[in-house]
Amino acid sequence: MKKILLVLLIITSVSCKNEPKKEVKKETIVEVKKENFPEELSKVFEKHGGINTWRKAQILSFNKGEEAHTVDLKSRKTVVNSPKYSLGFDGKEVWLDEIEKGSYKGDPAFYHNLYFYFYAMPFVLADDGITYEKTDDLVFEGINYPGYKISYNANVGSSPDDNYKIFYNPKTYQMEWLGYTVTYRSKKASDQFKIIKYENWNNVNGLILPLEITWYKTDENGVPTEPAKPATEFTLPLISEGKLADSFFEKPKN
Known part of the structure; x- marks a missing residue:
């Protein structure tokens, strides 16, 4: 709980400091490298707020149920806080801290950035x-x-054999569907894609990010048929151009 309050206070404070001022505008002018994306995909990024806006952001935070997820967008250091446990990635190692022993049932190495990838679509x-x-x-x-x-490319991330498919509205270029494979445990490439529908969005400091996502069942051809379960909802979204101290992402010292 202390960390949840801390991130809200720090990011809110940083956001206040970044309110429009002449001197701040001068400091935040950066040269963004030329991006080489397919033309249609560039239009998708633009529809969701633009790559330049995404590149300037430093911290992303959102809640999924009782979990507060906070990510340093440059280093991809991560913290997930909940009332019973915390887990994260400090830049070198994935860690787990349980308030009640055995309260976390998953695999921290697999889970620590899982929902960040789903939430930060299409920009990741x-x-x-x-x-x-x-x-x-x-x-x-x-x-x-x-x-x-x-x-x-080989050796990129912990699961370089993962593949994604992004599908967009042909008229508006807004992202509508995501297909993805999971190779974390098997370490083998797969052609079996799980499907998520994106349809409700939220403007978070100029970036269009999802309010909820819904996993769909698929037929024998991989075509979505109907929702597989209720939608996963995201709340309390925050984007900041300020940074958090590296210590924020470290395992708490008990």
Whole structure:
């Protein structure tokens, strides 16, 4: 709880300091490198607030149920806080701190950044070391959603064999669907894609991020059919151009 309050106080404080002032505007002018994305995918990023806005952000925070997820967008250091446990990545190691022993049932190495990737779509698909390839449209209820397959260069991240497919509205270029594979445990490439629908969005300091996501069942051809479970909701979103101290992402010293 202390860490949850701390991140809210720090980020809110930083956000207040970044209110429009002449001298602040001068300090925040940065030269953004030229990006090389497929034209259609560039339009998707622009629809969601633009790559320049994303590149300037330093800290992203959101809640999923009782969990508060906080991520340093440059280093990808992460903290997930809940009433019974905390876990995170301090830049070198993944750690777990349980208030009640045995209260966390998952795998911290797999989970610490899992929902960050789902929440920060489509912008995490602009990371370095990514290859883009046009893929077949996703068809749902008579509508064709064009898409791109995203794969990673070798030795990029903990699961470089993971693949994603992003599908967007052909008229508005807003992201509508995400397909993804999971290779963390098997370490083997897979062609079995799980499907998530994105349809409710929220403007968070200029970035359009999801309010909720819904996993869908698929048929034998991988086409989505109906929701597999209730939507996962995200609350208390925060984006800041300020930084948090490295110590924030370290395992608490008991």
